[in-house]
Amino acid sequence: MKLNALTAHEILDLIKDKQTTPQAVLDEVQQHIKQSDKDVHAYVRLAKNSNISDVSVDQNAIPIPIGIKDNICIKGEETTCCSKLLTGFKPPYNATVIEKLKASGAMFVGHTNMDEFAFGSSTENSFYGVTHNPWNLECVPGGSSGGSAAAVAANEAIWAIGSDTGGSIRQPASFCGVVGLKPTYGRVSRYGLIAFASSLDQIGPLTKDVTDSALLLNILAGHDSKDSTSVDQPVPDYTKALTKDVKNLKIGVPKEYFVEGMDAEVKASVMQSIEVLKQCGAQFVDVSLPHTEYAVATYYIIATAEASSNLARFDSVQYGLRQNPAQKRKTTLVDMYEESRSVGFGEEAKRRIMLGTYSLSSGYYDAYYLKGLKVRTLIKNDFDKAFESVDAIITPTSPTTAFKIGARAKNPLDMYLSDIYTISANLSGIPGISIPCGFSKEGLPIGLQILAKPFDEEMLFRIAYTFEQNTEWHKKKVGF
DSSP, X not given: OOGGGSXXXXXXXXXXXXXXXXXXXXXXXXXXXXXXHHHHOOEEEEOSSXXXXXXXXXXXXXXXXXXXXXXXXXXXXXXXXXXXGGTTOOOSXXXXXXXXXHHHTOEEEXXXXXXXXXXXXXXXXXXXXXXXXXXXXXXXXXXXXXXXXXXXXXTSOSEEEEEOSSSTTHHHHHHHTSEEEEOOTTSBOOTTBOOSSTTTOOEEEEESSHHHHHHHHHHHBSOOTTOTXXXXXXXXXXXXXXXXXXXXXXXXEEGGGSOTTSOHHHHHHHHHHHHHHHHTTOEEEEEOOTTGGGHHHXXXXXXXXXXXXXXXXXXXXXXXXXXXXXXXXSOOHHXXXXXXXXXXXXXXXXXXXXXXXXXXXXXXXXXXXXXHHXXXXXXXXXXXXXXXXXXXEXXXXXXXXXXXXXXXXXXXXHHHXXXXXXXXXXXXXXXXXXXXXXXXXXXXXXXXXXXXXXXXXXXXXXXXXXXXXXXXXXXOOOOO
């Protein structure tokens, strides 16, 4: 098998045994990108200097080629959030996760495509064009981390990182048949992540299997004094949680997640997955998350409000696109703001800015944003109560498999419902993982979502690894 098709831990074993070198792996990844990315379009720009590491490769190094979502800052590398407004912006500093990757010996392949400012569920809202799902090039890869998920699925990266605000790692992982993890809010530093919604955003890994996910989280996790929301809590070695043992674990199945509108093949795959874990010794019980029906509305009030506030900083004065107003005898600073933002932001970004500004405006703040915060607390309380009696919760990752490119582009509400099963984890701050659990008749991947208590990523890995070792879904590969 080609080196670029292997997992990170398989490559590390080969390097340790001196059967290959980090450079050979990187060369194969880069060569494969030249051949396949014209069809997939997982990357928006490739690194001129792939080795972002300043350390020599030793026995503790993890010199693996990695794709980085285009909203994570790398010093001196253009970082645009796939928006015209940030064209030419080169950060003067590294995100904390980039510093951690440098220390591990990582090799930067390039910035991956995404929905502009992470606004979307399909990676159709990028200034640089659409990313295609490697399993079916006519379908979307999910979003907003669709480029990272597609790169891993198409073997254009050994692993990648993305950001998850309402499911933006887990949903594309489901659509592309890879493993996607959203850590607990505060587990991974957000310093250097260009913000969408600051109380919801979280960086996490996209990988080919569960072992790689644990390895990459070992690198990324940890307290950061530069991030005021980072939690100062010890980070365990997540690879030690990779045991095939779920005996006597109690896993909840929320009735609110199995309702009309779910694809029949998705439901069948999830139910079969539950049977697999039952045979491994897990116990399943019904749980209720009664405020689930309000999650989408709550999320889009809070997320757009925070987005409106965060995107106000992009005024085109110090960096990014500056559009000079044309055909005016006298122009003002406000004219420049309006012209630059009108040209620089895409349609979805404008939509979310307007929605957020409205819900924060005088006379509407209490009716919308404040009420959204109160419902968010109720949703969190639902999970707290459920976790009093169960160790984890299992749901579908998405109600459907990947849909056709353009199918939902003209109906934002249909697009927003793509994240109906993932949003609650961000509102509650809990960790969640999506793993492959089946395929549709059309050959499209189906994802299983596992949720756990705050800072109990070890439980996610334990259950996910047990399932993975007792099934073959993760071994099915794209023909790229």
